[in-house]
Amino acid sequence: MFLTDLLPPLAQLTPVEQDHLDQARQMQAMSFAVHIPLVCFGVAFPALVVFVEWLHLRTGDPLYRRLARRWTRVMAALFAVGVITGTILSFELGLLWPQFMASFGDVFGLGFAIEGFSFFLEAIFIGIYVYGWDRLPPKWHFASGFPIIFTGFLGSMMVIAVNAWMNNPGGFRLEDGEAVDVRPWQALFGNDYLWHELVHMYVAAYIVVGFVVAGAYAWGKLRHGRWGRYERTALAIPLTVAAFAAPVQLLVGDWAAREVATHQPVKLATLEGLQRTTEGAPEHILGWYDKETGEIRWGIEIPKLLSLLAFHDPNATVQGLDSVPPDDRPGPVNTVRFAFQTMVGIGTALALLAVVTLWVRWRRRGLPRSRWFYRALVVAGPASVVALICGWVTTEVGRQPWVVYEVMRVDAAVTGAGGVPVGYALLALVYLGVGLGVWWVLRRLAAAPLGGAGDPMEVAAARGPGGADADGETAGGTAGGS
Amino acid sequence: MHLYEVPLLFSLIGLALYVVLGGADFGAGFWQLFAGRGERAARVREHAHHSMAPVWEANHVWLIFVLVVMWTSYPEAFASIASTLSIPLFLAAVGIIFRGAAYALRSGTASGRELRLVDTAFSLASILTPFALGTVVGGIASGRVPVGNAQGDPWTSWLNATSLTVGVLAVALSAYMAAVYLAADAVRTGDEELERSFRARALGSGIAAGAVAAAGLVVLRDDVRELFDGLVSGGGLAALIVSAVGGLATLWLVSARRYEPARYSAGVAVAAVIAGWAIAQAPALLPGELTVEQAAASHDTLVATTVAVLAGAVVLLPSLALLFTLTLRGRLGEEHGAGGEPSAATAALRALVPTRTSMLVRLSIAFGILGFGFLTLADSGWAHAIGVPCLVLFALFGFRAAVPLEEPEEQGISAPAEQER
Numbered sequence: 001m002f003l004t005d006l007l008p009p010l011a012q013l014t015p016v017e018q019d020h021l022d023q024a025r026q027m028q029a030m031s032f033a034v035h036i037p038l039v040c041f042g043v044a045f046p047a048l049v050v051f052v053e054w055l056h057l058r059t060g061d062p063l064y065r066r067l068a069r070r071w072t073r074v075m076a077a078l079f080a081v082g083v084i085t086g087t088i089l090s091f092e093l094g095l096l097w098p099q100f101m102a103s104f105g106d107v108f109g110l111g112f113a114i115e116g117f118s119f120f121l122e123a124i125f126i127g128i129y130v131y132g133w134d135r136l137p138p139k140w141h142f143a144s145g146f147p148i149i150f151t152g153f154l155g156s157m158m159v160i161a162v163n164a165w166m167n168n169p170g171g172f173r174l175e176d177g178e179a180v181d182v183r184p185w186q187a188l189f190g191n192d193y194l195w196h197e198l199v200h201m202y203v204a205a206y207i208v209v210g211f212v213v214a215g216a217y218a219w220g221k222l223r224h225g226r227w228g229r230y231e232r233t234a235l236a237i238p239l240t241v242a243a244f245a246a247p248v249q250l251l252v253g254d255w256a257a258r259e260v261a262t263h264q265p266v267k268l269a270t271l272e273g274l275q276r277t278t279e280g281a282p283e284h285i286l287g288w289y290d291k292e293t294g295e296i297r298w299g300i301e302i303p304k305l306l307s308l309l310a311f312h313d314p315n316a317t318v319q320g321l322d323s324v325p326p327d328d329r330p331g332p333v334n335t336v337r338f339a340f341q342t343m344v345g346i347g348t349a350l351a352l353l354a355v356v357t358l359w360v361r362w363r364r365r366g367l368p369r370s371r372w373f374y375r376a377l378v379v380a381g382p383a384s385v386v387a388l389i390c391g392w393v394t395t396e397v398g399r400q401p402w403v404v405y406e407v408m409r410v411d412a413a414v415t416g417a418g419g420v421p422v423g424y425a426l427l428a429l430v431y432l433g434v435g436l437g438v439w440w441v442l443r444r445l446a447a448a449p450l451g452g453a454g455d456p457m458e459v460a461a462a463r464g465p466g467g468a469d470a471d472g473e474t475a476g477g478t479a480g481g482s
Numbered sequence: 483m484h485l486y487e488v489p490l491l492f493s494l495i496g497l498a499l500y501v502v503l504g505g506a507d508f509g510a511g512f513w514q515l516f517a518g519r520g521e522r523a524a525r526v527r528e529h530a531h532h533s534m535a536p537v538w539e540a541n542h543v544w545l546i547f548v549l550v551v552m553w554t555s556y557p558e559a560f561a562s563i564a565s566t567l568s569i570p571l572f573l574a575a576v577g578i579i580f581r582g583a584a585y586a587l588r589s590g591t592a593s594g595r596e597l598r599l600v601d602t603a604f605s606l607a608s609i610l611t612p613f614a615l616g617t618v619v620g621g622i623a624s625g626r627v628p629v630g631n632a633q634g635d636p637w638t639s640w641l642n643a644t645s646l647t648v649g650v651l652a653v654a655l656s657a658y659m660a661a662v663y664l665a666a667d668a669v670r671t672g673d674e675e676l677e678r679s680f681r682a683r684a685l686g687s688g689i690a691a692g693a694v695a696a697a698g699l700v701v702l703r704d705d706v707r708e709l710f711d712g713l714v715s716g717g718g719l720a721a722l723i724v725s726a727v728g729g730l731a732t733l734w735l736v737s738a739r740r741y742e743p744a745r746y747s748a749g750v751a752v753a754a755v756i757a758g759w760a761i762a763q764a765p766a767l768l769p770g771e772l773t774v775e776q777a778a779a780s781h782d783t784l785v786a787t788t789v790a791v792l793a794g795a796v797v798l799l800p801s802l803a804l805l806f807t808l809t810l811r812g813r814l815g816e817e818h819g820a821g822g823e824p825s826a827a828t829a830a831l832r833a834l835v836p837t838r839t840s841m842l843v844r845l846s847i848a849f850g851i852l853g854f855g856f857l858t859l860a861d862s863g864w865a866h867a868i869g870v871p872c873l874v875l876f877a878l879f880g881f882r883a884a885v886p887l888e889e890p891e892e893q894g895i896s897a898p899a900e901q902e903r
Contacts, residue, residue, distance in 0.1 A: 077586045083539050084582030090549055091575040094564025098631050101553050102561030106779030109554020110786045116543065116550045117794035123539035124798075124805045131536040132808070147801070182780040192863065199870050240885045244877035251858050251873065255866060312861060361884055416632035417568040430576060434583045444590030 020420040021411055024096045027424040029396070031089055034431050036392060037385050038082035040205035042122070043152040045075050046129075048209065048238060050145035057142055067234055069133055071213075073445045076130040081438055083123065088427070096420070100403050100413035103179060107172050108162045110184040115158035122151040153202065160198045161188040167395070168193035168263050169404045193263060196256040197395075203249045204391065207350060208384045210242025215381025218374040236367060239357060239377070242384075246354040249347055254309070261310035264405065265319035267398040270330045271340040272306055274320045281306040281318040286341065289333045294321070330400040339393035346387035353380055486778035488788050489555035490767070493548050494760050498753040500544035502659060505652070505752065507538045509660025511581065511608020512653065513683060514601050522675075524594075527601055529676055530660070531588065533667045536809050538585060540802065542578070545615075554787050558629065559767050559777040563618070566627045566634030570614040570645075577611030580604065609653055616652030620645030623759060624706045625769035644705045647698045654691040655752050661687050662732065662748045666741035677739075684736045684744075692729050695755070708769065712762025721758030725751045842883035850876035 049071045056064035090112070094101055125147040132141050165171070171187025172179040188194070217235035220226040261268045268274075274281060275294030283306040287299020304314040311318070321329050330336055353376055360368045368374075399405055403413045483491075510530040517523035517530075553560040564571060584604035591597040617640040621627055624644040627634050639645075661684035668677035702710040712718045728751030735744035763769060767777045778784060849872045857869025 073589065077589060080539065080582050080586035083542060084579045087542070087546060087578050087582075088575050090546055091571060094549070094553060094560060095568045095571055095575075098561035098565040101564070102558045102631075105553040105557030105560060106555070106783040109550065109557070109779075110783065110790055112550040113554055113787055113790045114794065116547045117790070117798055119546060120540065120543040120794075120798055121801055123543050124801045127536040127540055127805055128808060135808075180780065182783050184783050184786045195866070195870070237885055240881055243884070244880045248853075248873045248877055251854060252870075255857050255869075258861075358880075358884065415565045415568065416630075417565050417636060418632075419569070419636070423568075423572050426572075426576065430579055434579060437583055437587045441587045441590035 021414050023420050023424045024414050025410065027420065027427060028092055028096055029393075030424075030428060030431065031085065031092055032392060032396075033389050034435070035082065035085040035089055036388060037208060038078055038085055039156060040208040040388065041075065041078040042082050043156050043202065044205040044209040044241075045071070045078070045213075046126075046145060046148040046152060047206075048213070048241065049075055050142065050149060052237065053142050053145065057138060063230055063233060067230065070446075072130055072133065074442060076126065077438070077441055077445060079122075079126050081434065084434075085431075086119070095417075095423075096415055097403065097413045098415050100408065103177075103408060103413075104172075104404060107169075107179055107182050107184060107187050108165050111158040111162045111165075111188045115155045118151040118155040118158065122148055122155060125151070156201065156205075157194075157198055158188075160201055161191070161194050163395075164191050164193035164197050166403065167197075167399055167405050169407050174407070193259065196252065196259045200249070200252050200256045200391070203245050203252055204384075204388050206245040207242050207249060208388055210238040210240075210245060211350065211377070211384040212381040213238035214242060215377050215379075218377035222371065222374050222378065232367060235377075239367075240361075242350070242380075243354040243357040243361075246347070246350040250351050253344070253347060258310060258312075261318070264399070266321065266324050266329060267336075267395075268310060269319055269321045269323070270333050270336045270398050271394065272318075273333055273337045274306070274318060275322060277317060277320040277323055279307075279317045280304045280315045281310075283309065289337055291333070328401065328406075330398055332397060332400075336394055336398045339390040339397070343387045343390040343394060346383050346390070350380055350384060350387070353377075484775070485781070485784050485788070486555075486775050489551050489778075489784060489791070490760075490774055492788075492791050493551045493555075494756060496544050496548040496551065498756045500541070500548060501652070501655065501756065502749040502752050503537070503541040504544055505612065505656040506659040506663045507534045507541050508608045508612045508653075509656035509658065509687075510534045510664065511605045512657040513660060513664065513680075515605030515609070522679075525673075525676065526679065529668060529671075529673070530664060531601075533664055535585065537805060538581075540805060542582075551787060551791065555779050555784060556767060556774075556777040557779055559772055561631065562629050562633070562768060562771075563622060563627050565630075565632035566636070566639050567618050567621050568632070569636055570617045570621070570640045574611050574614035574618070577607040577614065580607035581611065608656075612652040612656050613649040616649035617641070617645035619652075619759075620648035622768065623648070623709055623763060625771070627768050627771070629768065629771045642705070643701045644698075647694070647701045651691065651694045651698055654687060654694045655755075658684065658687040658691045659748055659752065662736060662741065662744050665736065666745055669739075669741055681736060681739065685733060688729060688733050688736070688748075692726075695725075706769075709759075709762050712764075713758055716761070718758050718762035721754045721761055725754035725758065727751075728754060839883050842879045846876050846880035846883060849873070849879065 049068050052064050052068040052071065055061070056068060125144055128136070128144045129141065129148060132144060136144065165187050168191055169187070170191060171183045171185075173181040214235050217226075217231050220231060221235075257268070257271075260271070272281075273284065273287075273289035273296050280303070282304060283302045284296040284299035285302070287296040289295075290297050307316040307318055308314045310316065321333070356368065356373065360366070360373075401409050401411070403410045510533065514527045514530050517526040549560075580603050584600050584607065588597070588600050588604070591600055620642070621634075621639045621644075624642065626639040626642065626645075661680050665677055665680035665684050668674075668680055699710065699713065702713065713722055728747045732744050732748040732751060735741070735747060765773045765775065767774045779787075853869050853872035853876055855869070856865045856872060860866070860869070
């Protein structure tokens with residue numbers, strides 16, 4: 001049972017002077033934006049690699065083995081970067097938001113404890129999988145991929161459980177600003193909010209990986225004319241994954257929006273720019289929220305659609321921003337609204353692309369031929385990442401000014417330490433360097449030969465029996481080169 | 483033992499494992515930097531890299547484990563430490579970024595110059611991170627972290643005699659652990675020259691680490707008298723003796739070229755230092771400010787954390803054992819080729835033309851409709867709980883029916899490059 005409606009908002013625990021609250025928030029946001037696309041590759045990419053390895057085991061066709069090995073390299077490089085960006089996030093929780101951790105670390109910390117273990121297992125089995133090609137019996141190597149898929153799911157579930165708790169807190173009572181009577185299992189897993197966030201993010205991971213990888217091969221086809229059987233297979237598999245995930249995401253997203261309408265009405269009002277509580281509220285597409293008048297300007301208005309979508313009733317009452325005092329509303333309404341509309345717009349376009357793909361697959365039993373389709377795929381990769389980040393902007397900025405919804409404000413959570421702008425600038429520089437480095441290494445990995453002494457991933461090249469895996473054709477495309 | 487001490491014990495075990503295992507990874511970076519120049523140095527660097535590459539991610543996670551258990555079980559102490567010691571923690575974080583990025587980038591290097599650049603970044607980060615984390619430990623141990631949000635001095639809390647000594651000790655211990663491990667690894671690969679060079683490094687850094695530790699005691703005596711007294715009496719003294727004996731035993735084992743037991747005695751020597759610190763500082767978590775009991779989270783959280791850690795350990799420890807067995811043996815069995823598998827052409831047809839396709843399509847459509855009904859049209863939680871799995875099945879069956887799109891080409895057309903070996 002969630003008691004947040006009954007809880008009085010928490011007064012500031014210890015007032016601190018933090019002149020750089022905005023920079024602290026931006027620093028956190030930047031770190032998330034860097035990490036989340038990598039999470040998608042940690043969650044969804046292993047499943048694709050293992051599937052291709054399974055095709056090899058089943059058919060004996062060396063092409064699938066070559067593809068799985070090449071993808072394994074990309075997976076290993078991106079996982080390494082994901083490890084460090086994830087570590088930075090756990091550091092930042094303490095460095096930037098110590099009061100949040102001090103007050104509620106014992107409520108949600110369990111989620112991170114389980115996440116720590118699943119991350120641990122993921123790292124162990126990634127090590128075994130990446131370095132076990134040629135060294136483990138094929139079936140055992142294949143089996144070592146499954147723990148990666150499972151722990152990737154479990155780890156992201158735990159982090160999302162914490163985020164769901166921040167959006168819909170429960171499992172504790174407040175007494176003089178202290179969390180007492182803490183029930184951590186209930187806080188994390190007895191939360192209605194967990195499920196739609198989890199499914200939404202998980203499906204998003206498959207969309208991002210599917211479109212980004214397919215987009216990379218589409219680029220190779222358009223730009224370099226690489227279009228052998230290898231490239232067609234390498235494009236078709238992730239594309240098919242995305243083609244099923246993207247339409248599903250429309251339904252999941254609609255479900256998520258209905259949950260938000262019920263549990264976080266102010267966030268819904270912000271997404272829609274709905275100033276006044278309205279019966280039979282309209283939906284506005286595009287346009288600009290005018291802070292002065294509280295109207296949407298230049299938007300396309302569709303009467304009663306918002307009420308219908310949010311509550312399945314065209315005359316339902318939808319709470320507006322004016323249902324709470326101005327201080328309790330997310331400040332940048334247009335940021336949230338724009339992020340939300342971008343996410344929905346891109347998501348819808350990706351679903352349309354998916355329908356085209358499946359239609360052509362069904363009618364012509366093959367891949368589309370039009371150059372325009374491949375141009376669209378090249379755009380779809382980055383677009384899916386944009387939609388992903390917009391989704392997180394929507395939910396996280398839409399939660400403001402709360403770090404724990406209607407319990408603790410962000411300005412009460414922030415560190416009192418100085419130097420936030422310095423840290424922000426340094427981290428931004430470091431991430432810029434890491435980003436360029438990742439871009440560079442993915443291009444290199446795509447071009448480097450597989451196996452043998454020239455293979456950078458071949459640990460045992462110097463010691464084990466040479467894992468020669470002749471790969472004369474180095475046209476692996478810009479695999480994963482997003 | 484009280485319940486409120488259990489998570490701290492987990493953290494200390496995690497910390498010891500991080501120093502022993504992760505420390506060796508850092509030390510490998512240290513030796514890469516001081517490998518010198520030329521072909522022989524390149525081999526030293528290669529050896530250091532290859533020995534650590536498969537395990538560094540797993541070893542790194544011990545740090546995450548310690549952070550997570552601390553903030554869950556002792557949130558107030560964690561927040562005080564993180565806010566007061568934010569500068570060294572940030573430096574450690576930057577070092578971690580560079581290390582991980584270097585691992586990712588190294589696989590793409592083509593020329594010697596690129597490799598050197600990446601290795602140098604890696605090495606510098608490998609020294610920065612243990613040093614910064616060591617100063618954090620020194621700041622906590624010397625009682626320079628008051629309770630509250632950034633209440634301690636941002637500079638002197640980690641730039642003081644104790645912190646700097648612990649920082650240097652952390653780097654020295656890392657180098658020492660790494661040299662012992664790498665000498666052992668060199669024996670396995672049968673490279674005598676490498677073995678000799680790492681043996682000398684192990685002996686030298688072992689003596690250096692012992693000297694820093696002894697100097698640390700003198701520093702502690704002046705700077706943090708209470709901790710010093712704890713270390714030279716009772717349990718603290720016992721741990722100190724264990725550490726010294728372990729260190730000396732390792733030196734003897736290394737000089738006798740018995741590296742396998744040396745790995746373990748070196749680990750014991752390092753772990754005993756951490757145990758000694760914990761015993762000497764007990765029952766304080768933040769000396770002079772907060773005891774472990776005062777810092778502990780609520781009962782239910784402690785129980786949940788303990789249960790989660792123990793349950794996790796049941797899965798984790800065998801997995802870790804598997805990884806290390808595979809790594810230490812350097813091979814996971816014989817080379818396994820594609821021999822004995824069905825011929826490509828016939829078997830590919832078997833997979834690609836499943837007679838069940840139409841059945842899969844029908845199942846997919848059926849679950850798609852069910853999912854839409856239960857998730858989108860219905861409004862209650864139980865319906866959604868049915869709807870989501872239905873949509874998952876829709877996607878799985880549909881995917882299975884739709885891939886792979888490509889039929890195998892006729893034999894003779896496929897490029898020779900696709901023939902594997």
